[in-house]
Amino acid sequence: MNGSLTLTGTLHLDSDVDLTALPNHLAECLRSVNASTVEIQGNSVAFTRRMFRLVSNWNVLVPFESGDFTIDAYTHQIRYRVSIRELVLLGTAMVGLMTVFVLMSPNRQPLLFMPLMWLWLVGGNLAIGIFRFKSFVGRAIGTAPHVTQQSTWTHSWQK
Numbered sequence: 001m002n003g004s005l006t007l008t009g010t011l012h013l014d015s016d017v018d019l020t021a022l023p024n025h026l027a028e029c030l031r032s033v034n035a036s037t038v039e040i041q042g043n044s045v046a047f048t049r050r051m052f053r054l055v056s057n058w059n060v061l062v063p064f065e066s067g068d069f070t071i072d073a074y075t076h077q078i079r080y081r082v083s084i085r086e087l088v089l090l091g092t093a094m095v096g097l098m099t100v101f102v103l104m105s106p107n108r109q110p111l112l113f114m115p116l117m118w119l120w121l122v123g124g125n126l127a128i129g130i131f132r133f134k135s136f137v138g139r140a141i142g143t144a145p146h147v148t149q150q151s152t153w154t155h156s157w158q159k
Contacts, residue, residue, distance in 0.1 A: 005084050006081050006082060007081070007084060007130065008081045009134065009137075010078070010080075011138070013076045013077060013141060015076060016147050017145075017146060018145040018146055019043075019071055022078075025143070026069050029136070029139075029140040030047045033060050033061055034061070035047040035049055036048050043070060044068055044071070045068065046066070046069075047061075047067055048066040049066070060132050060133055063084060063130075064084060064129065064133065065086040065087075066082070067080060067081055067082035068080065069137075084129075091118060091121040091125070095121065099111065099114050
């Protein structure tokens with residue numbers, strides 16, 4: 001995933017989260033929301049989504065064309081990056097096309113609303129998308145496997 005138009009975040013993990021099982025768990029969570037591809041490489045999980053999928057517009061991955069999670073065992077954190085390039089480009093193209101039609105009409109007053117239209121299409125979808133993605137990641141971490149501590153009991157009987 002290239003570095004342009006990406007959002008990043010970091011979440012702390014509980015100390016008892018099983019870091020070795022976490023990549024597989026995150027991959028399953030991504031598959032459950034119909035990510036197009038999911039790849040696990042060591043402590044990282046990468047995903048992509050195709051533009052045309054049979055999902056509702058409320059699917060958590062709709063605003064993001066790709067992303068990745070990296071688990072840092074040393075700091076007990078998970079870092080994520082998601083690409084918003086497609087959302088920005090499509091929103092800009094749609095507003096640009098509307099602007100062309102307004103410029104061809106005798107009434108040019110609607111031009112004043114084009115920046116607001118862009119903010120609504122891109123900014124609104126992004127604000128909702130970020131909130132929903134953070135909730136998704138929080139739920140995924142909340143349901144992650146935990147390491148079970150087995151206590152050993154030694155008992156000596158004295159006579």
